[in-house]
Amino acid sequence: MRRLLALRQEQKLTTRHVRLMAQSLEVTERTVWRWLAAAERDESAAAEPGARAQSKDRFSVTPEVRRLLALWKGNVAAVHRELTSRAARGEGAPPPSIPTLHRAIQRDLTPGERAGLAGGERAARKHDVFLARPRGWRNQVWETDHVQAPVLVDVEGRARRPWITWFTDCATNAITGVAVTPVHPSRESVLAALRSAVLREDPYGPFGGLPERVRVDRGKDFLSRTVTAAFDLLDVTVEDLPAYTPHLKGTVEGLNRAVESMFLAALPGYARQPRPGKRPSRPKDEVLLGFEDFTARLLAWTSWWNTEHCPAPLRGRTPLEAWQDDPTPLRDVAAADLWTFTLDDAGTRTLTTRGIRFRKRDYVGPWMTGQSGIQVRLRFMPHHDHRIEVYHAATGRYLGPADLAAQATEEQVSAVRRARAARARRLKKDLEASQRERYAAVNQPEAPQRLGTLTTAQAEAELAQAAGTDLSDLAMPDLIPPAAPPADWRTPPSLVTRTAPGRPAPVPSEPAPGSTAQTTEDGDAS
Incomplete structure (x- = not known):
């Protein structure tokens, strides 16, 4: 111009x-x-051809308008009503018309600011521009995450939504390892997925090997002591990302979105499927997949993703082709060593004639014959308390597994679980009843009126019971040690140190003058 x-x-x-x-x-x-x-x-x-001519009287967005936009979640009409009511009370100048206010907001605020004032920081982040990380080499960086599948699966007669834990390679978009759990995942799920990701032999290969770094999102399972110790032993750096930053691990987050739209949405029991009628609940005659069938289908889809699907970042190649075209050497770990590194260490124990004592239970194995008295080191898979792995304490040599002695039958375990569930339901119902508060309904402005009265005796009884419970919590049984037992008792040395020393015998005092006569006189009187 x-x-x-x-x-x-x-x-x-x-x-x-x-x-x-x-x-x-x-x-x-x-x-x-x-x-x-x-x-x-x-x-x-x-300088700006086509822009509206600026004038001194043109309305612009002020800090007060920004605060009102944040208060009313971006509702311009509500902001206009608020400014109009304030002007009527004499607290400011009359606002412009609603179209003028709309034009000023569109002109003075960026799309990210408008979205942030309406929906917060996460909404504003959708309008930001992010740099793409350079695509490196295979096993340079892995990303891992948990995702709950929006599919109901039959798990021992109950409909549950399983969780998927997987590792993905950022350079090739390959799913290197996966583990499925019927309930909430734990560090055991992470270790199982890690083993399947590192091993390259059947049925896990050809993807695998040790990565240089692994990105996690501050999940307590990924940062637990057992998992971090396994990564340290495998010489893998854990990159702990800041909280609530899914955009910093976009590869695995994209996989979480892709598995739902490309696989889970077509399965029976899909929880987000639109339902006919007014009720969103699933039909009663719907047949759900079993957990085993769901896991088999997920593994088949994982194989299809790695060998047939062509993600957009790979430009017409499959993850398998991208993996095979990369000449980067791989770091492998023997399966036995990997199993040892991904177990939790329980310290050393002494092998006795009853086996190995661990968590107040005995574990035995056929290899223990003639080994009583040696020092062993225990390792176990988290939450798998039916078996432990035993190693020699001095040499580290693997001795063998040990199974739980006197293990309960499946019927007994099921009965115990049913009893625990019934007790939990009763406790929950009692707790909700004790915390329920009722107030009277009103149709005029007045103070809230609490309903439910107590007699004086009921109030005093509850307060006395609460006070007695509080005092019992403060009791310290070992504050005053018990008195020493008599000398002729045979007391274990471990208990002697926990008793107070014996008190010296009292020295008899001489009777005062006249006391004998008084006693005699009293005795004669009796």
Whole structure:
């Protein structure tokens, strides 16, 4: 526009110049002539052709308007009503019209600011521009995460939504390892997925090996002592990302979204499937997949993703082709060593004639014959308390597994679980009843009136019971040690140190003068 102004001042401006400008800007010639006239009146209009002419009376967004937008979640009409009511009370100038307020907000606030005032930081982040990490080499960086499948699965007669834990390679988009749990995942799920990710032999290969780094999202399972110790032993750096930053591990987050739209949405029992009618509940005659069938289908889809699917970042290649085209050498670990590294260490124990005592239970194995008295080190898979792995304490040599002695039958375990569930339901019902508060309904402004009265005796009884419970919690049984037992008792040495020393025998005092006579006199009187 400044060039056109210079040509006009030099009296060299022609229609051809205006036509070329209109074609380059994809506007009409009339629009360019209008912009040129506005630039002659105001030089600032030449910098922003097409912008509305600025004037002193033009309304602009103030800090107060921004605060009201945040208060009313981006509702411009509500902000206008608030400004109008304040002006009626004499607390400010009358606001402009709603269209003017809309134009000012569109002009003075960016799309990210408008989204942030309406929906918070996460909504504003959708309008940000993020840099893409350079695509490195295989096993340079892995990402891991838990995701709850929106599919109901039959688990021992109950409908549950299983959880998936997997590791993915950022360079090739390959799913290196996966583990499925019927309930909430734990560190055991992470270790199981890690073993399947590192091993490259059947049925896990050809993806695997040790990565250089692993990105996690501050989940307590991924940062537990057992998992971090396993990563340290395997010489893998754990990159702990800040909280609530899923955009920093976009590879695995994209996998979480893809598995739902590409696989889970077509399974029976999909929880987010639109339902006919008014009720969103699933039909009673719907047949759910068993947990074993669901796991088999998920593993088959994982194989399809790795060998047949072509993700967009790979530009027409499958993850398998990208993996095989990468000449980066791999670091492998023997399966036996990997199993040892991914077990939790329980310290050393002494092998006795009853086996190994661990968590107040005995564990035995056929290899223990003739081994009583040696020192062993225990390792176990978290939450798998039916078996432990035993190693020699001095040499670290693997001795063998040990199974739980006197293990309960499946019927007994089921009965115990049913009893625990019934007790939990009763306790929950009693707790909800004790915390329920009722208030009287009102149709006029008045103070809330609590319903439910107690007699004086009931109130005193509850307060006395609560006070007695509080005092029992403060009791310290070992504060005053018990007195020493008699000398002729055979007391274990471990208990002698926990008793108070014996008190010296009292020295008999001499009777005072006249006491004998008084005693005799009293005795005669009796």
